[in-house]
Each structure stands twice: as C-alpha cells, then as structure tokens.
Amino acid sequence: MSLDCSRSAQPQTALDMIPYMDAVRAVTGKMPEKPRCFVLTFGCQQNVADSEKLAGMAVDMGYQIIDIPEGADLILVNTCAIREHAEQKALSVVGQYKHLKEKNPALIIGICGCMVAQEHRREEIKKSYPYVSFVLCTSVLYRLPQYLAEVMEKGKRILRGEEEHTVAEGAPIRRExxxxxxxxxxxxxxxxxxxxxxxxxxxxxxxxxxxxxxxxxxxxxxxxxxxxxxxxxxxxxxxxxxxxxxxxxxxxxxxxxxxxxxxxxxxxxxxxxxxxxLVDVMAASRHVAHSFHLPLQAGSDRILTLMNRHYDCAKYLDILDYMREKMPDIAVTSDIIVAFPTETEAEFEQTLAMLRRARFDMIYSFIYSPRKGTPAAKMEGQLPHSVSADRMGRLLALQNEIADAANSRLVGGTVRVISEGVSKNDASVYTGRTDQNKIVFFKEPVPEGEWAFVKIDRAAAFALYGTVEK
Ligand code: SF4
Structure with missing residues (x-):
C-alpha cells in the first residue's frame, strides 16, 4: 500500500498557509452569523493532538467550535486506521451526516487522518460519500486552510492522497x-x-x-x-x-x-x-514521571520475530529490571496482543509467564485482528475466535490479580494526584491521577487541575480510593 502522493523534503511552516487563511476569513467574515465547526476525533492521543490543531486553525479562520454536528457549517472527522472496526465506525458516522448536508447544502465535510491515507478508502469516499468535500492526510493537516479555500472558491472535491516528509510548525492549537x-x-x-x-x-x-x-x-x-x-x-x-x-x-x-x-x-x-x-535521565530528573509504557506484545521470542519487533524477552526484561532498580516506585504498563497468527498454546503460556515476571501495573490487551495491507494479514495460521477469546479471558484474569496486588501495596501510603474534578460516573466523588497514571477516587472537593495529596485507604485492580490530606 502506498500513497499516490506529492512528496516534499523541504521543511514547511503553517505560516505558508496565511494567504489561504485570509481567503477563508474573507468568506467566513461575510457570513451573517459566526460559522460553526464541529470536530470529531477517533483513535489515539496523537489524533486528539492533531484535532486540537485542526480546531485551532478553524478558530483562526473565523469559526467557532461547537460540541454537536447539528448546525455546523464545517465538520471535520479525524479518523483512525488501527483497526477495521475504527474505520467502519467513522464511515458510519459520516453516513449519518448526509441528512445534515441535505438540510444545509453549504455545509463542508472533510475527512482527515489515518484512514484516508489508504487509497481504497479514498475511492470508497469518492463513490459512496459524494457529499464529502475533501480528505486530508495526517502529514498535511496543516494544509486545512488551503483545502478549505479551494473548496470554497472552486466548489471542487479534493480527494487526493498527499504525504510530505516535513514537520509543519506554527499551526495554532485549541487545547481542550x-x-x-x-x-x-x-x-x-x-x-x-x-x-x-x-x-x-x-x-x-x-x-x-x-x-x-x-x-x-x-x-x-x-x-x-x-x-x-x-x-x-x-x-x-x-x-x-x-x-x-x-x-x-x-x-x-x-x-x-x-x-x-x-x-x-x-x-x-x-x-x-x-x-x-534514558532510564538514568528519568531517575535523575525533577519533572519526569516515574511511569513507563513499554509495549511487550508477546512473551514468545518466535512470535516477536514474526511481529518484526526486533527484541526478545531477555532484552525486554533487562531494561525493565534496570528501570525498577533505578526507580523502585515506577509504574510500568504494556500492550499485549493475543492469538497472533500461528501462536501456539505453549507460546501463549509464555506470554502469561512474562506477565507474572514483569508484573505490569496495567496492560492494554488486544485480540489480533488482521489489517489489510500489513504482512501479518497474509500470514498462514490465523486463529479462530474461540481460541483468541479463551486466551484473552485468561490473560485478563491473570492481569487483574497482578494489578490488584500492585495497587494493594499502595494502601496506607500517600500519593500525589492531579484532580480531574467530579467523577463522570458518580457525582458524589472526585477523581484524579497519580504521576504513575493511576486513577484515584476521593470525596473531598479538589478543583480540576489542582494537585492534592491523597492517603490511600483501599485498592482495586483499576483504581485506588483515598482521603485528601489537609
Ligand atoms: S512501533 Fe510498531 S506498533 Fe508502533 S506504530 Fe510503529 S509499526 Fe506500529
């Protein structure tokens, strides 16, 4: 898979977009009401950060950001391609915007991000989503003003895949x-x-x-x-x-x-x-949190080779042990993929053994799912759902025990948290996160964004419960 792209090795700055920003402002400035922009984000933290730039540019061009798609003059859907399911979800949401376009023919809909870097998806959008005005790939997100200006001036759809080997600086960011x-x-x-x-x-x-x-x-x-x-x-x-x-x-x-x-x-x-x-820098630092997300993916060296990961379990444990030696309070989290093609029961047991040895504070676990265009999707030995579901269940049961024990060790001690305000699920409690990214619940009100010291009274696998110290 490749982008049919125009490549550039030259450094770019978002300032190159100023003439296009002016062109869009000339249009938005004439609208009877301040135009509205809705940004929907799928996927990882990188996508969230990208969306903050998209929103920042939109605000700079005269839009106000709104929380719902209804009533928007510009809708930007920032997509994820990590799983087939994420792409289907994004396309289904875009399908729901058809009626908004029918109600307001001036509405501009753009699909941004990872999904539209794939040629087959751009083809699909071209044929099946005629009301989408443009697609915008990740390395050229800073070109949003140019795409908008072209759509506004020429009324043409822009469905090209573009990739630039550049780092664009200077785009405005609207932080959430x-x-x-x-x-x-x-x-x-x-x-x-x-x-x-x-x-x-x-x-x-x-x-x-x-x-x-x-x-x-x-x-x-x-x-x-x-x-x-x-x-x-x-x-x-x-x-x-x-x-x-x-x-x-x-x-x-x-x-x-x-x-x-x-x-x-x-x-x-x-x-x-x-x-x-890197570990030495962390240990000697004043501001770097003692937390490390280090994806292991599998506990079998053969599977790690098939995954093209370029390390083995011994190397992984070497750096893990060094971290714990230098920072005994460090929290280590990981990613695990179960049921990679050809993974045997014995190899899955090796993953469980690595979990027991590594004692992660938390894991993000995934059942392997093939992604079109990747080598693993073409491998022999794709495993049936019954096997992957069984392995996932056993993995989670073991990890819950490990996380429970890791969190229990914090009971009786005091942790520093940054408050996230009132809990979204229970208005009677506040939540916060420790420097190690652990979730803590407490009853005493602490304004969002303030530090607090919390004495831990109780622990579970996924959260800590405590009392704010005065
Ligand atoms: S390091 Fe591997 S898993 Fe992570 S983004 Fe790159 S290819 Fe994907």
Missing part, C-alpha cells in the same frame, strides 16, 4: 484542557511491525527541532499546564533523523531544566530503542 496538554515531538514510524498499519498511513519518522519542542513546553508551563505528555509513535527514536546525535534522553533532560510546577510523561516507547541512558 487548561491543565493537561500533549506535545508531539515527532511524527511517523519506521518500524513496520508486521501487524501495524501506522507506518503506511503516517509516513516515515520526522523529529521536530528540539528548540521548537522546548519553546512549546516552556509556554505551556508558563500558562499553568501541569501535566504534559510528549507524543510520538516511538519517542525513543526521536532524533535518529538528525545529524548531530541529539536524541530523546537529551531532549528529556533539556525539558526537565524548565522551571515550574509540572510533570512530564511520554508515549509510546519501543523496547528495542529504550536505553539505560
């Missing part, structure tokens, strides 16, 4: 939270894990300039943001596309020098690139 923020430090992925679509839809790795990342984090800290997550498909390979050897540990160390009351997280890491140097 006043205390928690994501900062993309790099884009794309070079790893081609055999089950994963991401390298095909997000292109090759491109690192942002350290100065740009540092300036963005400095600005966030100055504006009172307390919980900042550095994002990339594989943050550990940050800087590998640079000539000067400046890499992720240096970036983390430089960010840690910023004075202020904040915590730094990062995700996602790849075990083949996670180094002792």
């Amino acid at each position: 939270s006043t205390y928690r923020a994501s900062v993309s430090i790099m884009y794309g992925c070079n790893n081609f894990c055999s089950y994963c679509i991401v390298p095909y839809v997000r292109g090759r790795e491109r690192s942002r300039e350290p100065a740009a990342v540092i300036a963005e984090v400095k600005d966030l800290v100055a504006r009172g943001y307390k919980d900042i997550t550095l994002l990339g498909q594989n943050v550990n390979s940050y800087g590998k596309d640079r000539a000067d050897g400046y890499a992720f540990p240096q970036l983390l160390a430089d960010l840690d020098k910023i004075e202020g009351d904040y915590t730094l997280h990062f995700m996602t890491s790849h075990p083949k690139d996670a180094t002792r140097e």
Whole structure:
C-alpha cells in the first residue's frame, strides 16, 4: 500500500498557509452569523493532538467550535486506521451526516487522518460519500486552510492522497484542557511491525527541532499546564533523523531544566530503542514521571520475530529490571496482543509467564485482528475466535490479580494526584491521577487541575480510593 502522493523534503511552516487563511476569513467574515465547526476525533492521543490543531486553525479562520454536528457549517472527522472496526465506525458516522448536508447544502465535510491515507478508502469516499468535500492526510493537516479555500472558491472535491516528509510548525492549537496538554515531538514510524498499519498511513519518522519542542513546553508551563505528555509513535527514536546525535534522553533532560510546577510523561516507547541512558535521565530528573509504557506484545521470542519487533524477552526484561532498580516506585504498563497468527498454546503460556515476571501495573490487551495491507494479514495460521477469546479471558484474569496486588501495596501510603474534578460516573466523588497514571477516587472537593495529596485507604485492580490530606 502506498500513497499516490506529492512528496516534499523541504521543511514547511503553517505560516505558508496565511494567504489561504485570509481567503477563508474573507468568506467566513461575510457570513451573517459566526460559522460553526464541529470536530470529531477517533483513535489515539496523537489524533486528539492533531484535532486540537485542526480546531485551532478553524478558530483562526473565523469559526467557532461547537460540541454537536447539528448546525455546523464545517465538520471535520479525524479518523483512525488501527483497526477495521475504527474505520467502519467513522464511515458510519459520516453516513449519518448526509441528512445534515441535505438540510444545509453549504455545509463542508472533510475527512482527515489515518484512514484516508489508504487509497481504497479514498475511492470508497469518492463513490459512496459524494457529499464529502475533501480528505486530508495526517502529514498535511496543516494544509486545512488551503483545502478549505479551494473548496470554497472552486466548489471542487479534493480527494487526493498527499504525504510530505516535513514537520509543519506554527499551526495554532485549541487545547481542550487548561491543565493537561500533549506535545508531539515527532511524527511517523519506521518500524513496520508486521501487524501495524501506522507506518503506511503516517509516513516515515520526522523529529521536530528540539528548540521548537522546548519553546512549546516552556509556554505551556508558563500558562499553568501541569501535566504534559510528549507524543510520538516511538519517542525513543526521536532524533535518529538528525545529524548531530541529539536524541530523546537529551531532549528529556533539556525539558526537565524548565522551571515550574509540572510533570512530564511520554508515549509510546519501543523496547528495542529504550536505553539505560534514558532510564538514568528519568531517575535523575525533577519533572519526569516515574511511569513507563513499554509495549511487550508477546512473551514468545518466535512470535516477536514474526511481529518484526526486533527484541526478545531477555532484552525486554533487562531494561525493565534496570528501570525498577533505578526507580523502585515506577509504574510500568504494556500492550499485549493475543492469538497472533500461528501462536501456539505453549507460546501463549509464555506470554502469561512474562506477565507474572514483569508484573505490569496495567496492560492494554488486544485480540489480533488482521489489517489489510500489513504482512501479518497474509500470514498462514490465523486463529479462530474461540481460541483468541479463551486466551484473552485468561490473560485478563491473570492481569487483574497482578494489578490488584500492585495497587494493594499502595494502601496506607500517600500519593500525589492531579484532580480531574467530579467523577463522570458518580457525582458524589472526585477523581484524579497519580504521576504513575493511576486513577484515584476521593470525596473531598479538589478543583480540576489542582494537585492534592491523597492517603490511600483501599485498592482495586483499576483504581485506588483515598482521603485528601489537609
Ligand atoms: S512501533 Fe510498531 S506498533 Fe508502533 S506504530 Fe510503529 S509499526 Fe506500529
């Protein structure tokens, strides 16, 4: 699978879009009421961060952001391609917007993100969704003003796949939270894990300039943001596309020098690139949270090879043990895929054995599902649902025991949390997250975005319960 793309190796800035922004503003400025834009996001934290840029550009061009699609003049659907199900869901939602277009023929609908990087999806949109005005691939999201201006001026649909090997700087961002923020430090992925679509839809790795990342984090800290997550498909390979050897540990160390009351997280890491140097920087830092998301995926070296992961269980445990030696309070979370093609019962048992050995605080677990266009989708030995469902059940039962025991060790101690305000599921309690990303419930009111120290009274596999200390 490839993009029928125009490639550019030149650095770009969103400032190149100024003439197009002016052109769109000239249209929105003449509308009798301030036009409305609805942004719907599917998928990962990177997509959420991308949507904040889409919304920021829309606001800059004269739109107001609304929470529902009804009444919108511009709808942007930011899609995910990680699973077939995510794509079907996005297309079904876009199908529901047909009646909005019938009611308001001036409505512009754009589909953005990973799904539209795939040629077969663009073809499908061209034929089956004639009311969609444009598709916008991830590496050119900053071109939203240009696409909008072209749609407004020429009334033509834009359905091309575009990929640029660039890092666009300077796009406005409309952040959803006043205390928690994501900062993309790099884009794309070079790893081609055999089950994963991401390298095909997000292109090759491109690192942002350290100065740009540092300036963005400095600005966030100055504006009172307390919980900042550095994002990339594989943050550990940050800087590998640079000539000067400046890499992720240096970036983390430089960010840690910023004075202020904040915590730094990062995700996602790849075990083949996670180094002792990085662990040393974390252990010596003032602001980097003692939490690490390190996807294991499987406990069998044969399956890891089939997955094209480029590490084995021994290497994984080596870096894990070093982390725990340097930071005994670290929380480690992981991703596990069960029932990868040809996985035997004995190999699945090896995954369970790795869980017992690694004692993750939490895992995100997935039943393997084939993605069109990836090598694993063509492999022999795809396993039936009865096998994968059984393995998933056993995996979760074991992990619940492990997480329960890990959280129980915190009972009686005090943790620092950042409050997320009143719980969405129970208005009588407040929730917060520890630096290790654990969810804590407490009764005492703490305003959203404020730190609190909470004494832990009780623990379960997925949450802690406590009392705020005065
Ligand atoms: S590291 Fe592997 S799993 Fe992660 S985005 Fe890249 S290819 Fe996909």
